[in-house]
Amino acid sequence: MQIQDNTQHIYGKYPLGDASCLIDMLQDVQEHFGYLPDAEMQRVARHVDIPVSRVFGVATFYNQFRFQPLGKYVVKVCRGTACHVKGSLDILTTLENELGIKAGQTTRDLMFTIETVACIGACSIAPVIAVNETFHGGLTTKSLQKVLKSYQRQVKTSEVADEHV
Amino acid sequence: MNTFSQTCFDNCWHSAEKPCPRFIDCVQRGQQCCDCGDESAQRLERYKRGLLLIEHDLPVVLVGMGTCGLANGAQQIHDALVAECETRGIQASVIPVGCVGYCAREVIVDVKLPGRPRLSYCEVTAADVPRIVEETILGGRVIEDKLLGIHSREQAGDWDGLPLIADVAFFRKQMKLNLENCGVIDPESIDQYLARGGYAGLSAAMQKGSSQGVIDDVLAAGLRGRGGGGFPTGKKWQFARDQQADKKYLICNADEGDPGAFMDRALLEGDPHRVVEGMIIAAYAIGASYGYIYCRAEYPLAIRRLEKTLQAAREYGLLGENILGSGFSFDMRIKKGAGAFVCGEETALIHSIEGRRGMPRPRPPFPAVSGLFGKPTVINNVETFANVSTMFRKGPEWYASIGTPTSKGTKIFALSGNVKNVGLVEVPMGVTLREVVFDIGGGIPDGKKFKAVQIGGPSGGALPESVIDTPIDYESLKGVGAMMGSGGLVVMDESTCMVDLAKYFMTFIQTESCGKCIPCREGTLRLLEILERLTRSYRDERSQEDAMLRFQGMVYLERLASVIQDTSLCGLGQTAANPVLSTLHYFRDEYEAHLYERHCPAGACRQLLTFSIDTDRCNGCGLCARKCPEQAIVGEKKKAHYIIEDKCIRCDQCRVNCNFDAINVN
Numbered sequence: 158m159q160i161q162d163n164t165q166h167i168y169g170k171y172p173l174g175d176a177s178c179l180i181d182m183l184q185d186v187q188e189h190f191g192y193l194p195d196a197e198m199q200r201v202a203r204h205v206d207i208p209v210s211r212v213f214g215v216a217t218f219y220n221q222f223r224f225q226p227l228g229k230y231v232v233k234v235c236r237g238t239a240c241h242v243k244g245s246l247d248i249l250t251t252l253e254n255e256l257g258i259k260a261g262q263t264t265r266d267l268m269f270t271i272e273t274v275a276c277i278g279a280c281s282i283a284p285v286i287a288v289n290e291t292f293h294g295g296l297t298t299k300s301l302q303k304v305l306k307s308y309q310r311q312v313k314t315s316e317v318a319d320e321h322v
Numbered sequence: 323m324n325t326f327s328q329t330c331f332d333n334c335w336h337s338a339e340k341p342c343p344r345f346i347d348c349v350q351r352g353q354q355c356c357d358c359g360d361e362s363a364q365r366l367e368r369y370k371r372g373l374l375l376i377e378h379d380l381p382v383v384l385v386g387m388g389t390c391g392l393a394n395g396a397q398q399i400h401d402a403l404v405a406e407c408e409t410r411g412i413q414a415s416v417i418p419v420g421c422v423g424y425c426a427r428e429v430i431v432d433v434k435l436p437g438r439p440r441l442s443y444c445e446v447t448a449a450d451v452p453r454i455v456e457e458t459i460l461g462g463r464v465i466e467d468k469l470l471g472i473h474s475r476e477q478a479g480d481w482d483g484l485p486l487i488a489d490v491a492f493f494r495k496q497m498k499l500n501l502e503n504c505g506v507i508d509p510e511s512i513d514q515y516l517a518r519g520g521y522a523g524l525s526a527a528m529q530k531g532s533s534q535g536v537i538d539d540v541l542a543a544g545l546r547g548r549g550g551g552g553f554p555t556g557k558k559w560q561f562a563r564d565q566q567a568d569k570k571y572l573i574c575n576a577d578e579g580d581p582g583a584f585m586d587r588a589l590l591e592g593d594p595h596r597v598v599e600g601m602i603i604a605a606y607a608i609g610a611s612y613g614y615i616y617c618r619a620e621y622p623l624a625i626r627r628l629e630k631t632l633q634a635a636r637e638y639g640l641l642g643e644n645i646l647g648s649g650f651s652f653d654m655r656i657k658k659g660a661g662a663f664v665c666g667e668e669t670a671l672i673h674s675i676e677g678r679r680g681m682p683r684p685r686p687p688f689p690a691v692s693g694l695f696g697k698p699t700v701i702n703n704v705e706t707f708a709n710v711s712t713m714f715r716k717g718p719e720w721y722a723s724i725g726t727p728t729s730k731g732t733k734i735f736a737l738s739g740n741v742k743n744v745g746l747v748e749v750p751m752g753v754t755l756r757e758v759v760f761d762i763g764g765g766i767p768d769g770k771k772f773k774a775v776q777i778g779g780p781s782g783g784a785l786p787e788s789v790i791d792t793p794i795d796y797e798s799l800k801g802v803g804a805m806m807g808s809g810g811l812v813v814m815d816e817s818t819c820m821v822d823l824a825k826y827f828m829t830f831i832q833t834e835s836c837g838k839c840i841p842c843r844e845g846t847l848r849l850l851e852i853l854e855r856l857t858r859s860y861r862d863e864r865s866q867e868d869a870m871l872r873f874q875g876m877v878y879l880e881r882l883a884s885v886i887q888d889t890s891l892c893g894l895g896q897t898a899a900n901p902v903l904s905t906l907h908y909f910r911d912e913y914e915a916h917l918y919e920r921h922c923p924a925g926a927c928r929q930l931l932t933f934s935i936d937t938d939r940c941n942g943c944g945l946c947a948r949k950c951p952e953q954a955i956v957g958e959k960k961k962a963h964y965i966i967e968d969k970c971i972r973c974d975q976c977r978v979n980c981n982f983d984a985i986n987v988n
Contacts, residue, residue: 218662241826251975
């Protein structure tokens with residue numbers, strides 16, 4: 158019940174039985190939880206009065222929705238044309254090799270998630286990745302490793318800090 | 323007086339609840355209805371001159387803070403400027419503005435000192451902030467090594483020798499109509515937009531008295547949709563206006579999913595009021611009562627600015643009940659897209675707004691007849707709406723005088739890829755691609771050779787040097803096998819492989835195909851398979867049959883592509899094969915090199931490369947062997963290693979990690 162109380166502000170915003178709000182509701186739920194938990198999708202379905210299967214159908218159709226929690230650092234790799242021409246595929250494979258996961262997956266320690274996006278819109282600094290909201294542009298496979306190391310160091314220091322607490 | 327919404331003249335009664343039809347005229351041309359005396363007129367004039375930065379007391383610093391600026395650290399520069407001014411006790415205003423379009427030289431910071439022309443600095447970093455404050459704001463001197471140019475020669479004085487912004491090669495051939503405010507004004511300030519002639523188009527349209535008059539003007543101007551297809555905007559509006567319905571809708575398509583295109587984002591971030599103004603005019607013309615802006619969720623800044631824009635427009639009585647006292651009511655909201663390329667197609671977009679899977683449906687009925695919730699709906703692109711505002715401000719005759727006989731006005735392109743001046747470019751129709759790529763774009767960096775320019779995103783084509791003198795208009799581009807598309811221009815040099823490019827677009831279409839019709843869902847997958855076979859090494863082939871399939875695929879490639887073109891349901895599917903067809907047409911030799919020689923002329927297809935270790939350079943550190951995911955590198959410690967070719971998957975990890983450049987690739 159704890160969770161439901163937290164999300165009251167989401168459900169309160171939308172009228173009951175209005176299926177056109179479905180995508181907005183799912184977006185709000187995802188913003189709140191970071192992903193779409195099964196229970197919440199069922200609740201959304203009851204709220205707008207459509208079958209859960211349809212909610213699931215819509216949620217799986219759009220790229221934005223996720224069904225697993227995200228890592229602490231979400232690495233978005235731009236796969237736009239400009240980035241592709243400047244070698245973003247190399248960036249992606251290097252990243253996948255370094256973290257040992259594929260695009261769309263999260264590392265076991267819930268620290269990194271790799272996502273690909275069609276275009277971030279920062280074509281001037283291609284190839285570009287965005288870690289959470291921070292952009293890293295003009296990457297080469299070498300400079301990518303530096304960027305990645307700096308984040309991995311942050312993970313380690315925060316782990317040490319946690320142990321001390 | 324510090325906003326236009328405060329009654330400027332003593333007798334003015336304009337408010338959101340009771341709007342005055344002459345409000346805009348009054349603000350822009352001086353008092354219209356009564357004589358309130360010179361004093362109030364001067365007050366208005368002074369306020370406007372302040373907004374336009376013609377007359378102001380404090381130094382003003384404007385930081386380009388579009389997404390590209392932010393990606394280059396504009397936020398840090400903005401904060402550093404504010405902090406620096408505060409610690410030194412300097413009175414100055416630091417204003418975030420949109421993107422001026424010159425992405426290659428970001429971050430761009432403008433300084434406007436009282437009584438001096440506006441200075442533009444480029445490639446500013448946070449380290450330059452103390453210099454800018456010390457030298458320019460306090461000392462009134464120009465930092466020459468960062469200077470891009472000055473905005474005007476007025477009040478220049480001893481700055482007379484400095485270059486004008488308009489003379490910089492990147493800007494000289496451009497014609498900034500729709501982008502005139504981007505990077506110049508504070509996008510969140512409705513007053514600055516009004517002071518620069520904003521909403522005059524709306525006022526002019528409403529004073530026509532009838533919605534038919536508005537549509538006639540759009541038809542006379544020859545405006546065509548900027549989203550890709552180039553359908554005449556006036557005709558679309560006419561269909562919707564002629565429908566009898568209790569409710570009509572208007573949708574602004576801001577779901578800019580084309581990879582390599584960011585024109586709409588720049589417009590929404592840099593000058594959102596222009597788009598909103600165009601929407602209100604369109605709504606008035608067709609009689610729509612409610613509108614949606616369907617914007618990508620990937621553009622959070624644009625969404626934030628749009629929300630503020632709508633709020634400001636409501637406060638000024640430009641949106642909501644009884645707009646400008648005309649009796650016409652219209653309101654709108656923003657709908658966030660959820661990341662599906664196909665939602666750029668109008669019927670799919672409608673489904674998405676209705677809360678369903680974004681799948682297209684067969685037309686007719688066209689949305690103008692039966693669209694959102696079954697009501698007549700007009701969908702136009704962001705840039706089309708911006709053009710509507712611009713056109714009404716200056717009149718249809720003026721607008722029709724720009725461009726070519728069939729394509730009028732200007733077009734914004736997002737120039738990116740292997741080109742020196744990456745950025746946002748607005749040119750009149752009829753300019754050649756060569757002028758855009760070489761004169762404005764500055765050509766190819768690093769002394770490499772130009773190979774092709776990809777226009778129109780996944781629906782367009784790649785054009786080689788032989789047709790680069792094609793003028794940019796809807797018909798000519800179609801004639802050479804490309805299309806206008808939404809306006810992404812990606813320049814490619816000799817290191818780009820055209821087969822790989824076609825494969826890239828097929829992968830994109832394959833993941834983005836909604837799956838409703840078979841030609842698009844299965845056909846593009848087959849195309850992708852054929853291309854993958856072409857770029858595969860013989861080492862990965864299991865049987866003779868595999869090798870034969872490569873040739874068979876090549877034979878079927880064109881036929882399959884034309885079947886997809888002819889039988890797909892929506893525009894996305896019908897144009898899905900264009901990247902393959904255009905590259906095959908212009909770069910057949912590259913396809914043949916892949917097919918017959920298993921050689922990639924550009925050296926981009928990884929699978930066709932051979933990795934080897936230079937035994938003279940390798941000192942046997944063993945780093946590559948540890949990094950190799952397939953254990954394909956062997957060797958004794960401190961002795962040269964070597965790669966077992968059969969095991970190598972050509973992941974490039976060894977070359978990346980080697981500290982001695984000992985890995986050869988050919």
